[in-house]
Amino acid sequence: MTSPPKLLKLKTRIVTAIVVVANVLGNSFLSRGMQSVGALISLSPVPYIRALFNPWVAVGVTLLIVWLLSHMALLSWADLSYVLPVTSIAYVLVALVGRFLLHEQVSTARWVGITLIMIGVSLVGCTSPRTTVPHDREAQP
């Protein structure tokens, strides 16, 4: 059983939005937390586990778990070569978070990069999310 194209596109858009938002917020929280924890250079798991108790890190990790699960759900029907570029809109959002929330300097080259990513993402977004025969349909000819 596979969804008709229209439903497939809608479902893809919604789950992609969850993947992207969870990724951007998760990474931002993790980064904010790790800056207060301080540099981690260790092969022992103890300092990493201790870092997980930092509240920023804990929220970041929770969001990254949401990211992982929604990413897996998306891959259950969409191509990897579709998911990768489309979820790269997260790079743009990270730059915007840096510029407007963390007041980082964003150079002209960086804005050009952001624009290229947005054009690329919208091109890939126009293609069909799935180009292979679904596994469940493959099994029953």
Add this chain to the structure above:
Amino acid sequence: MKWLLVTVIVLATTAGEVLQAIGMRRHGEIHDFRPGALGRVASTLARCRYILAAMVAMAVSFFAFMALVSMSELSFAVPVTAASYIIETLFAKYLLKEHIGRTRWTGVLLVACGVALLAFE
């Protein structure tokens, strides 16, 4: 140290995402998003070798990323790890046999150029 971590992240993410894609394709499309149905999906996936291997790879990638953001800025760490994406697109084409048409290739290349500008300017 920074570049060693970047290498570990890129290799582990590539392995993790390609394995996730293989495992999820074997599982088939998720239709039902109610909690009970999602629980059944989770218990099926917990027995899939590809998904278990993917989780190990993603855990390695996560802890290396945690170490990387503890010593460098987010605006460096996030774009630089996108290097995995070119390798993964090649895996998608040759291993997962996805059909990447001209529009999608153009988009992928534009995104790659954009990410490179963010990472190395």
